[in-house]
Amino acid sequence: MLDQRLVRENPSLISRELGRRGLHVDLQSLQLIAQQQKDLEAQRSKLQSEGNQIGKEVGSQIKNGLDPKSTEIKALRERGNEIKKKVNLLEEQEKEVSSTLKQQLLNLPNLPSPKCPEGKNEKDNQVRRNWGNPRIGNDLKQHWEIADQIGLFDTEKSVKIAQSRFVTLLNQGARLERALINFMLDLHTAKGYKEVLPPVLVNTASLTGSGQLPKFAEESFKCADDDLWLTPTAEVPVTSLHRDEIIPIEKLPVRYVAYSPCFRREAGSYGRDTRGLIRLHQFNKVELYWFVHPDTSEAAHEQITADAESVLQSLELPYRVLELCAGDLGFSASRTYDLEVWLPGANAFREISSCSICGDFQARRSSIRTKDGKSTRLLHTLNGSGLAVGRTMAALLENGQQPDGTVLLPKVLEPYFGANHLHPE
RNA sequence: GGAGAGGUGGCCGAGUGGUCGAAGGCGCAGCACUGGAAAUGCUGUAUAGGGGCAACUCUAUCGAGGGUUCGAAUCCCUCCCUCUCCGCCA
Numbered sequence: 001m002l003d004q005r006l007v008r009e010n011p012s013l014i015s016r017e018l019g020r021r022g023l024h025v026d027l028q029s030l031q032l033i034a035q036q037q038k039d040l041e042a043q044r045s046k047l048q049s050e051g052n053q054i055g056k057e058v059g060s061q062i063k064n065g066l067d068p069k070s071t072e073i074k075a076l077r078e079r080g081n082e083i084k085k086k087v088n089l090l091e092e093q094e095k096e097v098s099s100t101l102k103q104q105l106l107n108l109p110n111l112p113s114p115k116c117p118e119g120k121n122e123k124d125n126q127v128r129r130n131w132g133n134p135r136i137g138n139d140l141k142q143h144w145e146i147a148d149q150i151g152l153f154d155t156e157k158s159v160k161i162a163q164s165r166f167v168t169l170l171n172q173g174a175r176l177e178r179a180l181i182n183f184m185l186d187l188h189t190a191k192g193y194k195e196v197l198p199p200v201l202v203n204t205a206s207l208t209g210s211g212q213l214p215k216f217a218e219e220s221f222k223c224a225d226d227d228l229w230l231t232p233t234a235e236v237p238v239t240s241l242h243r244d245e246i247i248p249i250e251k252l253p254v255r256y257v258a259y260s261p262c263f264r265r266e267a268g269s270y271g272r273d274t275r276g277l278i279r280l281h282q283f284n285k286v287e288l289y290w291f292v293h294p295d296t297s298e299a300a301h302e303q304i305t306a307d308a309e310s311v312l313q314s315l316e317l318p319y320r321v322l323e324l325c326a327g328d329l330g331f332s333a334s335r336t337y338d339l340e341v342w343l344p345g346a347n348a349f350r351e352i353s354s355c356s357i358c359g360d361f362q363a364r365r366s367s368i369r370t371k372d373g374k375s376t377r378l379l380h381t382l383n384g385s386g387l388a389v390g391r392t393m394a395a396l397l398e399n400g401q402q403p404d405g406t407v408l409l410p411k412v413l414e415p416y417f418g419a420n421h422l423h424p425e
Numbered sequence: 426g427g428a429g430a431g432g433u434g435g436c437c438g439a440g441u442g443g444u445c446g447a448a449g450g451c452g453c454a455g456c457a458c459u460g461g462a463a464a465u466g467c468u469g470u471a472u473a474g475g476g477g478c479a480a481c482u483c484u485a486u487c488g489a490g491g492g493u494u495c496g497a498a499u500c501c502c503u504c505c506c507u508c509u510c511c512g513c514c515a
Contacts, residue, residue, distance in 0.1 A: 004474095042475060045484035052444095052484090055496035059443035073495080080495035246435090246472090369472095376472080 001105050001365045007034045017111040020326035022120060025108065033101045040094040044087060051083040106208065107215050110361040112326040113335040115298075119325025125338070126325070131309070132318025134342040135399060142345035143394040144276035146401050147173065151425050152393075153277075164274070165266060165281045167390070172422050176396075176409075177284060179416035180389050181259050184286040184311055188386060191307060193257035193288065198237035200260050201228040206240040209366035211332035211358075218267050221281075230263035234287035235383045243366040246376060247291060253300060254291040257386065259284070277390040278350065284389035290382040293370060294360065297380035301357040305337045308353045308386045316410045317395050318342040320349055334359045337384075341391065345398040352391045355384030397422075 006014060011027035018025055058076050062068055117126055147153055152173030158166040169177050189195050204227055207213040212220060212232060221230040231237055238258050247254060262285050273279035288307055292300045305321070312319045324336040333356035340349035360378040363369070370379040400407040400421075407422040414420050 038475075041484080045475070048485085049483055051495080055494095056444055058495050063443075077495045084495085367473095 001361060002108055002111070003364065004034050004037075004101070004105065007031055007105070008038065014108075014111065018108065020112050020116075020118060021109060021329060022327045023109065030101070030104055033097060033104070037094065037097045037101055040090055040097060044090040044094060047083055047087050047090065051080060051087065054080045054083070103214075106213075106365070109329070109331045110211075110334050110358060112329055113357070113359070116329065116335045117323060117325045120327040121325075122328050124325040125322045125328055128321040128323050128337065130318075130320045131313065132316070132342070134318045135344040136347070137344065140344045140347075140398065141401060142276065143343070143397040145345070146397045146407060147276070149405055149424050150407070150422050152176070152397075152422070155275075163281065165279065167277060167280055167282075171425065173393070176393060176413075176417055176422070177389060179413055179418075180392055181284060181286060183314075183413060183416045184386060184389070185257060185259055187311060187314065188257040188286070188288060188307065193255045193307075196234075196238060196241070196256050196258040198231075198234060198241070198258055198260060200231045200237075200263070202231045202236050202240070203227050204229070205243070206231075206236050209243050210236045210239040210362050211365065212236060215331065219265055221263050221265060231260060232264050233262050233285065233383075234258035234260035235289060238287065238289040238383075239362055239366055239368075239381065242291060242368045244368075246369045246371055247379065249293060249370050249372050252291060252293045252370060252379065253296065256289045258287045258289065260287070261285075277394045280390060283391075286386050286389065288355075288384045288386040291368065292380050292382065293372075294377065294380045297357055297359065297382065300380075300382055301335065301337075301355065304382050304384045305339075305355040308339055308355055308384045311387050311392075312339065312341060312352070314410070314412045315392070315396065317392075317399055319352070330354070330356060332356070332358045332361050334361065339385075339387075341395040343395060343398045345401070350391060350395075352395065353385035353387050355382070357382045 002014060007027070007030055011031040015025065015027040054076050058073055058080075061073060061076075066073060117124070119125065150173075151171060153167050153169045155164075155167060158164075158168045161168065185195055201223065204213060207220065207229055220232050223229065237260070238256050241256070242254075261282055263282050266279060266281060269279060277283075288304055290300050290304055309319070309321070319339050319341045322338040322340055324333075324338060329336055336354055336356040338351050339353035339355070341352040342348075343350050358381045360380055362381045363378040368379055368381070369376045396409060397407055400409055402408060402421075405424050409417060409420055409422065411420070
């Protein structure tokens with residue numbers, strides 16, 4: 001959420017910065033509402049102050065032995081009633097104005113960082129660096145073809161159990177998924193991340209706090225009879241881990257690594273990536289999340305990205321780092337690095353991690369602050385996938401495929417998986 | 426699902442209509458004492474919004490919302506949540 005004060009005092013800045021996202025909003029009317037809200041509040045509190053005085057006066061007069069039925073006190077009471085009526089009226093108006101304001105603010109995305117490059121869409125994203133040597137060849141298979149041969153998962157059975165866009169992992173596939181989750185968690189906890197296994201059903205407040213609601217309700221699965229949703233990413237519960245809290249400055253940065261299944265409706269992506277492990281309604285992800293002091297968030301962004309990259313490096317998977325342009329940023333992000341892994345079968349890079357700095361955007365929505373000496377201020381939050389597990393498996397299959405139908409696995413997985421390759425059953 | 430108890434500051438806990446943002450304690454910070462520390466003593470210690478250069482000041486907040494009243498943590502109504510016991514259950 002954006003700062004109301006900024007809306008009042010510098011709407012043209014907001015206008016300009018949201019424009020970089022390709023969003024054109026009428027900031028003038030919003031500013032008017034914000035100003036109105038402030039004015040109403042000032043008026044109301046002045047009246048309330050007067051009313052409080054009268055209340056005190058009556059109290060002390062009665063204490064001093066004045067008859068409660070005396071004309072003096074009657075007059076004060078009448079005055080008090082008058083004020084109350086006015087206050088009620090103002091409160092009504094104020095409530096309306098501030099709920100409109102809040103509604104509008106909750107629907108506005110974060111401002112892009114000054115460092116975020118200009119651009120309209122994904123075509124304008126910039127490659128920052130490459131790692132590893134992409135494997136290229138004509139006879140390389142796509143991951144679902146390899147998986148089929150080996151018998152790693154069954155999509156038809158998943159339709160019977162649930163719907164399309166679900167996967168049921170079997171045998172070596174199930175074991176590999178489990179191995180990857182454990183490997184990633186171990187890698188990050190060894191760096192000092194605190195491990196979290198959060199609830200995957202989250203309430204409306206949590207989804208609002210991290211930015212998924214109110215705008216993206218149609219992207220999440222909702223429980224019919226409860227105020228609960230299936231979490232689209234562990235970022236949601238982890239943000240709310242500290243909602244309405246003040247984290248002492250000496251405890252920062254607080255770094256979490258959270259494994260969770262993730263659920264997304266993928267509304268509007270019919271026909272895209274219908275095969276394999278790339279786009280599913282349910283997938284596993286290991287998420288990195290930092291709560292940091294505002295002054296250190298930029299360095300933290302580089303570090304969280306490096307930590308996500310370290311997974312790909314350990315798994316010997318070639319990738320590139322993309323910086324998203326302003327027009328392609330997610331709702332809560334002010335700056336984002338995407339990691340794209342090389343898929344030799346698809347002959348393309350695919351997103352496998354997204355590392356974003358959200359500034360105080362989520363912290364304001366979730367009211368997460370730090371105490372810096374005497375003053376409390378909003379802290380900054382960052383998140384990054386470390387990594388999306390299903391896509392990691394797809395990358396391992398395509399990159400490790402051998403002519404004989406087996407798949408070689410990276411050395412680091414052997415202790416977790418119990419073998420250095422996959423083989424047809 | 427049935428029965429009961431309860432939601433007060435960072436924590437514990439008092440407070441049933443009047444100057445209560447809230448006693449007391451714990452914790453924390455500063456000062457004093459000390460060679461240093463412990464103990465002790467004193468002082469301070471919520472958040473948000475508005476006004477002021479500042480000292481400071483106004484408003485709101487005792488789970489949430491509404492009501493009664495000149496005045497509500499305290500009385501009334503509605504809702505939410507937590508805990509305990511029983512039942513069911515991985």
